[in-house]
Amino acid sequence: MNKAICFLMVTFVLLGSVMAANPRVVILKLNYNDGNITLLNSTVKYGFFPDRRYQPDYGYRAEVISFEDSLLYEFRFKAPNEIFVDGTDEDGEISGGKIALENVNFALNVPYYEEMKEINIYSSEDEIVGSFSFEEGRNMLIIRWLLVGLIFIVTIALVFLIIVRNKKQANS
8 A cells, every 4th residue: 555655656756857858849731932931830849949038130939928918028030931952064064042932831839838829920021921819828727726636636635545455454
């Protein structure tokens, strides 16, 4: 009986520490098309977001906004529509340069906040070029806490049943 209770307690402590150690991120799969940015897909996963201590002086700006309309996180990034190409001509001369693509898909990792309502993306001229809502996050938060509560109640009930069963066996 004591071994079962100790096992359950150790399991909960280990699971709690694993969940606390890994932050969650939102992976935004975006499309850049001639200056406009549209959301193709978004996924919330456990992982890490880039260190953004060094940001470009100009470019696009992303903001994470809360349900209370306060700023949770902000960073700048350049559109990844420029690629460098090298090649050779018929004479074997190496040439190349920078090519600007008009349409390209890319991904951004953004820290996940339970209270995030939306992510807004602004151009370098501070014009909004994309706004992505995360209203369903509030409902997921409620469901998550209900599941945690249910798991806790079931665990307590199982421990109680184990204790009662062991007392009945000891009395027999």
